[in-house]
Amino acid sequence: MNKNDFTVEAKFFRGLSDSTRLSVLLTLMDRERTVGEIVTKTKQSQSNVSNHLKCLSDCGLVNNRREGKNIYYSLRDPKTKKLLRLSQQVISKVSTDIMTCLRYKR
Numbered sequence: 001m002n003k004n005d006f007t008v009e010a011k012f013f014r015g016l017s018d019s020t021r022l023s024v025l026l027t028l029m030d031r032e033r034t035v036g037e038i039v040t041k042t043k044q045s046q047s048n049v050s051n052h053l054k055c056l057s058d059c060g061l062v063n064n065r066r067e068g069k070n071i072y073y074s075l076r077d078p079k080t081k082k083l084l085r086l087s088q089q090v091i092s093k094v095s096t097d098i099m100t101c102l103r104y105k106r
Helices: 007-016 019-027 035-042 046-058 078-100
Strands: 062-067 070-075
Touching (some): 019 035, 019 046, 019 078, 035 046, 035 070, 046 062, 070 078
């Protein structure tokens, strides 16, 4: 990868910018979970969670394994957990600025 080509990094952070995908990743920080558990924790519909899990899996951020009728999802790389924790620390210090930033409507 060219050191000046930030396409992959931009796609990575764009993937994290979706609130449902981010909530799914945060739900998986402490342990692997089934789709049903993720649905309960994120308060999203099963179809919505399944679509986002497919995206996260295709992008290499989560693993899945089948056990009987259940499919368990987990973070693929432990460094993702570190990244999410670090982002929470940064956000806690700048959250007011983020919320009042005029460039982002949400």
